[in-house]
Amino acid sequence: MADETLRETIAERLALGLKTEVWPRAETSADVNAIVRRLQVEAKDDLDKKLIIAGFTDHVIVAEGLEQPCETCMYYQVHARFCDLPELMLPVEPNWSCRLWRI
Numbered sequence: 001m002a003d004e005t006l007r008e009t010i011a012e013r014l015a016l017g018l019k020t021e022v023w024p025r026a027e028t029s030a031d032v033n034a035i036v037r038r039l040q041v042e043a044k045d046d047l048d049k050k051l052i053i054a055g056f057t058d059h060v061i062v063a064e065g066l067e068q069p070c071e072t073c074m075y076y077q078v079h080a081r082f083c084d085l086p087e088l089m090l091p092v093e094p095n096w097s098c099r100l101w102r103i
């Protein structure tokens with residue numbers, strides 16, 4: 001699926017109210033590792049499971065006083081509007097967010 005189509009598909013899923021695991025955010029390396037492991041074992045290539053486990057939202061989440069949009073995340077590729085976290089590898093929008101956000 002082309003990135004633009006897939007981005008629209010994800011936007012639609014989120015707009016329709018897909019319940020994702022927004023909280024708790026991944027605050028420690030152990031938290032990150034646990035979520036990444038679940039993505040590897042449970043989600044694999046299943047789009048909905050990726051969105052759910054990573055806690056995707058179509059708006060910015062503020063955690064511990066920090067805004068966590070994709071656009072400031074270390075995994076965000078600005079020009080492609082793409083998340084290159086290996087377990088996600090998904091087109092995103094700059095104002096989306098997930099709980100694996102990292103600076």
Ligand code: SF4
Nearest residue numbers: 070073076083098101
């Ligand atoms: S890891 Fe970063 S770029 Fe990827 S979806 Fe989460 S917040 Fe967005």
